[in-house]
Amino acid sequence: MTQKAVVAEKKVGKTKKSGADFLIDGLKKQKVEVIFGYPGGAVLPIYDALYESGVFHVLARHEQGSIHAAEGYARITGKPGVVIATSGPGATNIVTGLADAMIDSLPLVVFTGQVATSVIGSDAFQEADILGITTPITKHNYQVRKPEDLPRIIKEAFYIASSGRPGPVLIDIPKDVAVLEGEAEADPEMDLPGYQPTLQPNYLQIRKLVEAVSGAKRPVILAGAGVLHAKASAELKQYAEQQGIPVVHTLLGLGGFPADHPLFVGMGGMHGIYAANMALSKCDLLINIGARFDDRLTGNLASFAPEAEVAHIDIDPAEIGKNVPTKIPVVGDAREALVQLIAQNGKNPDASEWIQQIKDWKEEFPYWYEENGNELKPQKLMEMLHEKTNGDAIVVTDVGQHQMWAAQYYTFNKPNAWVTSGGLGTMGFCVPAAIGAQLAQPDATVAAVVGDAGFQMTSQELGVIAEMNLPIKIIIVNNHSLGMVRQWQEIFYKGRYSHSLLPHQPSFVKLAEAYGIKAYKVTTIDEAEEKMAEAFKTDGPILLDMNVTPDENVYPMVAPGKGINEMVGVKK
Amino acid sequence: MKGILSLLVNNRPGVLNRITNLFSKRNYNIESITVGHSEQEGISRITVVVQVDDENVIEQMTKQLNKQIDVLKVTDITSQSIVARELALLKVVATSQTRSEIYALIEPFRGSVIDVSKESLTIQITGETDKIEAFIELLKPYGIKELARTGTTAFPRGTQRSTNNKSLSIV
Ligand SMILES: Cc1ncc(C[n+]2csc(CCOP(=O)(O)OP(=O)(O)O)c2C)c(N)n1
Numbered sequence: 059m060t061q062k063a064v065v066a067e068k069k070v071g072k073t074k075k076s077g078a079d080f081l082i083d084g085l086k087k088q089k090v091e092v093i094f095g096y097p098g099g100a101v102l103p104i105y106d107a108l109y110e111s112g113v114f115h116v117l118a119r120h121e122q123g124s125i126h127a128a129e130g131y132a133r134i135t136g137k138p139g140v141v142i143a144t145s146g147p148g149a150t151n152i153v154t155g156l157a158d159a160m161i162d163s164l165p166l167v168v169f170t171g172q173v174a175t176s177v178i179g180s181d182a183f184q185e186a187d188i189l190g191i192t193t194p195i196t197k198h199n200y201q202v203r204k205p206e207d208l209p210r211i212i213k214e215a216f217y218i219a220s221s222g223r224p225g226p227v228l229i230d231i232p233k234d235v236a237v238l239e240g241e242a243e244a245d246p247e248m249d250l251p252g253y254q255p256t257l258q259p260n261y262l263q264i265r266k267l268v269e270a271v272s273g274a275k276r277p278v279i280l281a282g283a284g285v286l287h288a289k290a291s292a293e294l295k296q297y298a299e300q301q302g303i304p305v306v307h308t309l310l311g312l313g314g315f316p317a318d319h320p321l322f323v324g325m326g327g328m329h330g331i332y333a334a335n336m337a338l339s340k341c342d343l344l345i346n347i348g349a350r351f352d353d354r355l356t357g358n359l360a361s362f363a364p365e366a367e368v369a370h371i372d373i374d375p376a377e378i379g380k381n382v383p384t385k386i387p388v389v390g391d392a393r394e395a396l397v398q399l400i401a402q403n404g405k406n407p408d409a410s411e412w413i414q415q416i417k418d419w420k421e422e423f424p425y426w427y428e429e430n431g432n433e434l435k436p437q438k439l440m441e442m443l444h445e446k447t448n449g450d451a452i453v454v455t456d457v458g459q460h461q462m463w464a465a466q467y468y469t470f471n472k473p474n475a476w477v478t479s480g481g482l483g484t485m486g487f488c489v490p491a492a493i494g495a496q497l498a499q500p501d502a503t504v505a506a507v508v509g510d511a512g513f514q515m516t517s518q519e520l521g522v523i524a525e526m527n528l529p530i531k532i533i534i535v536n537n538h539s540l541g542m543v544r545q546w547q548e549i550f551y552k553g554r555y556s557h558s559l560l561p562h563q564p565s566f567v568k569l570a571e572a573y574g575i576k577a578y579k580v581t582t583i584d585e586a587e588e589k590m591a592e593a594f595k596t597d598g599p600i601l602l603d604m605n606v607t608p609d610e611n612v613y614p615m616v617a618p619g620k621g622i623n624e625m626v627g628v629k630k
Numbered sequence: 631m632k633g634i635l636s637l638l639v640n641n642r643p644g645v646l647n648r649i650t651n652l653f654s655k656r657n658y659n660i661e662s663i664t665v666g667h668s669e670q671e672g673i674s675r676i677t678v679v680v681q682v683d684d685e686n687v688i689e690q691m692t693k694q695l696n697k698q699i700d701v702l703k704v705t706d707i708t709s710q711s712i713v714a715r716e717l718a719l720l721k722v723v724a725t726s727q728t729r730s731e732i733y734a735l736i737e738p739f740r741g742s743v744i745d746v747s748k749e750s751l752t753i754q755i756t757g758e759t760d761k762i763e764a765f766i767e768l769l770k771p772y773g774i775k776e777l778a779r780t781g782t783t784a785f786p787r788g789t790q791r792s793t794n795n796k797s798l799s800i801v
């Protein structure tokens with residue numbers, strides 16, 4: 059069939075349906091595997107259409123849980139996570155997740171109910187201006203005015219969410235629009251004249267980069283999550299090997315390049331490894347691939363990569379030059395750019411001394427902690443986790459010290475195995491995100507590594523884990539404190555622990571058991587060995603409440619406002 | 631420095647909100663913003679005048695605006711040869727003694743009196759911002775009771791000159 063014939067065929071056959079039915083159709087057309095949601099008045103028509111629709115819906119126990127689950131799913135699959143929430147409080151409960159997905163570039167399509175068109179603006183029951191509220195934290199948002207617009211809007215939303223720089227798209231549906239019928243084509247054309255993400259990098263810029271590499275003495279690649287979004291891990295490895303360029307990862311990039319590779323330097327940034335921060339500080343050519351030069355990575359910008367010529371490959375042109383002046387901007391998909399760079403097969407840099415230098419830094423200043431008999435150090439816990447899962451688990455974390463220790467000690471060797479809230483640093487992310495990750499890969503081993511404080515922010519989602527018997531291994535890194543806050547108060551506020559100690563806790567074991575989830579309390583290395591081994595042999599979910607050294611700090615560290623070349627705690 | 635951005639946007643609900651929101655989110659200062667229909671149906675033209683530290687900020691703004699789905703085109707016309715106009719309405723205290731003096735000022739600025747009362751004159755003036763500001767300065771001593779400015783609306787001239795000299799308007 060010719061192109062025209064296809065188009066012509068599409069044009070015929072308008073169907074008449076309710077907004078809610080168009081929505082279900084749209085989800086099916088997009089091959090949505092799972093949606094995470096929570097019903098309420100304004101979405102009753104949609105839930106009625108869902109009933110017996112065959113669309114797989116997971117009932118979270120809080121809307122925040124549903125959106126973080128969708129984020130976990132999106133992070134692992136690269137496909138949009140789908141959420142439904144009701145108007146007003148349902149919609150406002152997903153705000154944190156939207157902000158989180160926006161800053162970490164996760165594709166989401168979120169449907170919110172809205173009060174009926176006739177009463178919008180009248181402070182009706184459960185009315186919230188969710189378009190206004192979510193404008194700065196969505197890649198795009200819509201309010202549907204007519205049911206017949208839904209097929210087009212849904213198609214656009216999925217496309218916008220997952221193309222270019224991914225991000226969340228919200229579709230607000232007034233109740234009457236879900237009920238009313240309209241006539242629309244099954245597969246309408248998208249109407250997005252203002253949206254054309256650039257995928258193919260400019261050849262001349264690629265050439266400039268090839269030239270720069272060939273003349274460099276101290277090149278380094280900084281690889282961010284853009285590499286993962288572009289599914290470019292294999293190309294990154296091939297390129298780094300071809301040119302002999304060491305690779306530093308951002309927190310969110312972990313797994314994009316194998317941690318056990320000789321060219322891997324480590325994670326950079328506030329709690330990165332000394333060698334990585336020194337490599338960034340001393341390099342003469344910095345090739346940023348899909349990272350956004352976040353302040354937790356760069357430290358004080360005035361002293362960031364002072365000797366480097368900066369090249370930046372990014373699908374979002376606005377990221378290039380935003381924080382760091384850039385000599386070689388390459389706008390495009392990371393994979394396309396790497397493929398072109400590999401094809402150029404430029405002259406290798408003369409970097410043997412540099413690579414030796416980095417090796418020396420790595421050897422001399424590895425991550426370190428002090429052991430103390432049978433006491434369970436959190437770092438030891440992470441090493442044990444790696445060992446018990448053969449480094450093969452999907453690790454999902456919350457936010458705080460345990461997150462940094464997981465990033466430092468788990469050593470990620472494969473892509474899409476690391477789910478963490480980076481840009482927003484959202485406590486409460488872990489447990490629901492683990493649900494999404496497990497549903498994305500039902501056969502994977504999923505370890506949910508969570509702090510004792512963050513766990514209490516979304517622990518209600520244990521209900522979902524129990525109900526669905528998801529084999530998630532929840533590991534509470536229990537330091538009886540808001541550890542990261544406590545650490546900062548110790549270091550920067552003279553040990554005045556203002557509201558950061560959490561001695562009063564429920565029994566997490568009993569809590570899990572109340573949900574019907576097997577659980578153990580662990581207090582020593584020996585117990586940890588035993589219970590962790592058991593956990594990863596258990597079929598269903600399990601929770602380990604693991605007491606770790608309460609006053610352990612994350613090191614090394616770049617103090618806020620300092621350059622990343624000024625790390626403290628690099629050695630025992 | 632001052633920067634001028636000219637945008638073409640889809641005339642859809644929420645677009646203006648997205649754009650002004652972006653300015654506050656990114657901590658940019660808007661000096662003025664005008665919105666109206668463009669020559670194409672369903673497409674509005676927005677002219678934004680911003681106060682920025684340097685050109686990099688304008689470049690960032692342009693890129694961020696371009697990311698908005700409903701923004702079709704962003705042109706940084708700061709250093710282009712443009713036609714730019716603003717309209718101002720001024721209600722000025724006018725007594726029998728000052729009235730003719732004020733009229734004499736309006737003349738060279740090609741303003742027009744659009745309302746007259748016992749104590750005041752309402753004057754309409756259009757032109758580039760500098761001209762409007764000069765006119766306001768001249769009228770201040772008489773007592774400005776009310777002032778309304780539209781902000782600048784602009785687009786590039788039909789022919790771009792090679793020099794960067796801003797062409798002055800002939801009203
Ligand atoms: C929603 C939210 N509130 C507050 C913070 C600030 N914060 C960052 S880490 C942290 C402590 C987290 O404690 P816990 O979950 O026990 O993890 P730990 O640092 O002890 O490993 C806090 C309060 C945050 N990141 N997110």
Ligand SMILES: [Mg+2]
Nearest residue numbers: 509510539541
């Ligand atoms: Mg804690």
